[in-house]
Amino acid sequence: MRAGHEVHLAFGPIYGPEGSLLERVQAFRTADGRGIATHTVPNLVRELSPWRDRMAYSECRRLIAKLDPDIVHTHSSKAGILGRLAGWKEGGAAGRRGIVHTIHGLPFHPYESRWRNWIYIHSERLAARRCHAIVTVCDAMKTQALAAGIGREDLYTTVYSGMETEQFLDPGVTCEQVRGQLGLSSNDFVVGTVARLAELKGHDDLLDAIGQTMRDKPGWKMLWVGDGWWRDRLMSRVRELGLEKQVILTGLVPPEQVPAMMRAMDVLVHPSYREGLPRTVPQALLSSVPVVVYNVDGAPEVCINGQTGRLVAPGQRSALREAIAWMADHPVERAALAERGRDLCRERFSVQRMIDDLQKVYEGVLHRLPGRSSGST
Secondary structure, three states: OOOOOOEEEEEOOOOOOOOOOHHHHHHOOOOOOOOEEEEEOOOOOOOOOHHHHHHHHHHHHHHHHHHOOOEEEEEOOHHHHHHHHHHHHHHHOOOOOEEEEEEOOOOOOOOOOHHHHHHHHHHHHHHHOOOOEEEEOOHHHHHHHHHOOOOOHHHEEEOOOOEOHHHHHOOOOOHHHHHHHHOOOOOOEEEEEEOOOOOOOOHHHHHHHHHHHHHHOOOEEEEEEEOOOOHHHHHHHHHHOOOOOOEEEEEOOOHHHHHHHHHOOOEEEEOOOOOOOOOHHHHHHHOOOOEEEEOOOOHHHOOOEOOOEEEEOOOOHHHHHHHHHHHHHOHHHHHHHHHHHHHHHHHHOEHHHHHHHHHHHHHHHHHHOOOOOOOOO
16 A cells, blocks of 8 residues: 555455454554555355345445545455446446456366356456456466456456565574474474465365375474364364374464464475465565475466476375475475575565556556546555
């Protein structure tokens, strides 16, 4: 958020074990003292629900009409579709305001049911015709969206997600300090994840890949940072495998503690089947932690195989085991991977670069609107 802009954030009901950044948003202030106004859209729920979706569309229209913004910038799948349709109806089509959407991850994928994919693809095609610009967090999202017939190529701009790089570059604690707090020793080989405990995040794959190796090598440990709907089932599997003393589950931790958690890891493994561009991967590299990642979506744009990490074909548990074992056996080489990744991510994922790039998108959209050459968001 740039000083001088007025920003409003609208969202659906917040629930579940995955955490929320709402308190941080409400406490945020720019250099000139501006905050972010927040608005709950009561019927903007995650699951498909025709009645509530229609209500959420009407709620979005009323909110947009009331606020009269220069830019409506939508995110996520269903909220992005409903928000774009509402924004287009409330002034976007007439050129009174710009409609921008960011694709963080596409809602359709090979692991979803055919009928849901059909709904999402056709809805995304419709919504793409009702916005002025589409931002993607990686080039892969643009390629996949265009292949599905969503929008025109000239709508798209890649803007990598910004993050507070300094707290990962220097979290203010050492590896030994964090490991001591977690009950880990300096001699342990720690395989870490930072992800929701949920479907398609790959925690089962990780247990399948190195569960036996961990039983053979008590010094191998897993550090799972996060929480989610699959927590009880996954921890039941951990106990069945006899690994309850080797798998440390932190539960949900505040975002400001994630950099410290990463310092405790020897390698971050992210075996997610779909992701957009996984933020946890550049965060690990910024923390000088090498990565092993499934080769999906935008992962290769930051985990460059053999240069900044190791890529593994999704679902290939034997290859996942081999890549993790290679990291354990090659400490010098894995440190070199992390260092190259640190150099790549330091600039590419800075908050300021993201802000500057988004500002250019907004200015370009406003410049093309009838009778407008600039504006605020």
